[in-house]
Amino acid sequence: MFKKFTPSSDVSGHTPVKSSVQRSIRTNVLSQWKIEPETLEAIWPKKEGLVHVKCRDHISVYTVNGEPLFFQHFDEAFFPTLRVIHKYPYILPAVKIDRGAIRFVLAGAQIMCPGLTSKGGELPPEEAALEAGTPVGVFAEGKEHAVAVGITKMGTEAMKKTNKGVGVEATTYLGDDLWALETL
Amino acid sequence: MGRKQNRAQSPTPAPAPEPEAVEAEPAPEARPPLEVLYCSVCSFPIEYCEFGSSLTRCKEWLKEANEDLFNKYYSDEALQAKLGTLSLEAQAKLEQDTAKKEAKAEAKADAALKKKLASQIIIRRIERTKRKHVTAIQGLEAFGVDLKKAAKQFASKFATGASVTKTPTGGEEIVVQGDVAEEVQEMIEEGVGVLKGIPADNIEITEEKKKKSGE
Numbered sequence: 001m002f003k004k005f006t007p008s009s010d011v012s013g014h015t016p017v018k019s020s021v022q023r024s025i026r027t028n029v030l031s032q033w034k035i036e037p038e039t040l041e042a043i044w045p046k047k048e049g050l051v052h053v054k055c056r057d058h059i060s061v062y063t064v065n066g067e068p069l070f071f072q073h074f075d076e077a078f079f080p081t082l083r084v085i086h087k088y089p090y091i092l093p094a095v096k097i098d099r100g101a102i103r104f105v106l107a108g109a110q111i112m113c114p115g116l117t118s119k120g121g122e123l124p125p126e127e128a129a130l131e132a133g134t135p136v137g138v139f140a141e142g143k144e145h146a147v148a149v150g151i152t153k154m155g156t157e158a159m160k161k162t163n164k165g166v167g168v169e170a171t172t173y174l175g176d177d178l179w180a181l182e183t184l
Numbered sequence: 185m186g187r188k189q190n191r192a193q194s195p196t197p198a199p200a201p202e203p204e205a206v207e208a209e210p211a212p213e214a215r216p217p218l219e220v221l222y223c224s225v226c227s228f229p230i231e232y233c234e235f236g237s238s239l240t241r242c243k244e245w246l247k248e249a250n251e252d253l254f255n256k257y258y259s260d261e262a263l264q265a266k267l268g269t270l271s272l273e274a275q276a277k278l279e280q281d282t283a284k285k286e287a288k289a290e291a292k293a294d295a296a297l298k299k300k301l302a303s304q305i306i307i308r309r310i311e312r313t314k315r316k317h318v319t320a321i322q323g324l325e326a327f328g329v330d331l332k333k334a335a336k337q338f339a340s341k342f343a344t345g346a347s348v349t350k351t352p353t354g355g356e357e358i359v360v361q362g363d364v365a366e367e368v369q370e371m372i373e374e375g376v377g378v379l380k381g382i383p384a385d386n387i388e389i390t391e392e393k394k395k396k397s398g399e
């Protein structure tokens with residue numbers, strides 16, 4: 001989503017979000033992420049205005065005091081930015097890639113199933129299986145912090161079974177153009 | 185569970201805590217964020233420096249900034265341990281890649297600097313009608329100037345319209361309503377506002393007469 005992203009040409013406007021809309025976004029975020037209202041309040045205090053940064057291709061980035069906190073494609077799921085996941089790694093379900101896959105992810109590649117199913121990778125156990133279309137934190141073998149935030153392109157059980165093709169699409173990753181923007 | 189412990193500590197009549205914080209935070213249970221040390225060279229969490237394009241400088245910085253962490257990540261044992269499930273061959277390949285990337289990044293930075301010094305700012309005075317002109321400014325982005333901000337600055341300075349528009353060649357330029365070419369040149373030379381760090385020699389003004397067919 002943000003492999004190539006230039007604010008001067010890819011942002012079409014900044015709009016303060018109406019408080020009624022902010023309330024519904026807050027409700028949605030609370031239901032989509034595993035986060036306590038108090039912790040969300042610490043990241044995004046109610047008294048601080050949320051700003052909607054409208055970007056190309058129907059991407060919306062939401063900022064507080066200029067800092068990007070989460071983003072969305074159309075009205076789909078809300079993804080926390082990587083810096084938010086670094087601070088609160090438990091708010092999304094986790095998958096893990098093996099060490100060999102790290103450099104490909106950092107180059108903006110999709111995450112292929114074998115990188116998740118190999119010995120260094122990790123997917124949730126069957127009882128915690130994730131469906132296709134679930135936002136996930138992408139962690140990496142031997143690393144403490146997430147390398148990307150992504151969305152599953154197939155169910156995690158299907159990834160184990162077929163072990164072929166794209167398992168997770170990274171929506172933002174370490175070193176992409178969203179990462180480079182501390183404020184927007 | 186952590187919550188109970190927190191509560192258990194608080195009943196002691198605390199010497200009036202900051203009243204503002206109490207008002208703003210009805211719930212004291214927010215989980216504290218994880219502290220992440222980001223590399224001041226490549227901006228990654230330091231454990232990812234090895235995948236960046238500036239590992240040599242990253243290591244120099246970390247050794248200076250925090251020797252314990254430096255040893256944690258770059259001692260021989262650490263290097264052994266982090267191989268993980270990666271084969272020696274793959275690790276060698278990774279190191280080769282890193283070195284290559286680093287050399288490439290340095291060459292790129294060099295080229296960027298050269299390009300920057302050679303970049304031209306072209307200010308075009310464009311005739312729209314007999315008496316109306318617009319002024320187009322090209323090339324500011326090569327000097328790291330945010331075009332939108334610069335356009336805003338021109339608009340307020342000249343109390344006129346200014347916008348960022350795409351050029352036919354795929355680039356972008358700022359178009360200011362009115363004939364302000366000389367004033368723009370002065371502003372750039374003086375480095376007003378966001379227009380900083382541009383050598384005066386790199387600025388050029390050109391004229392564009394109205395074509396017969398027009399727009």
Ligand SMILES: [Zn+2]
Nearest residue numbers: 223226233242
């Ligand atoms: Zn670094």
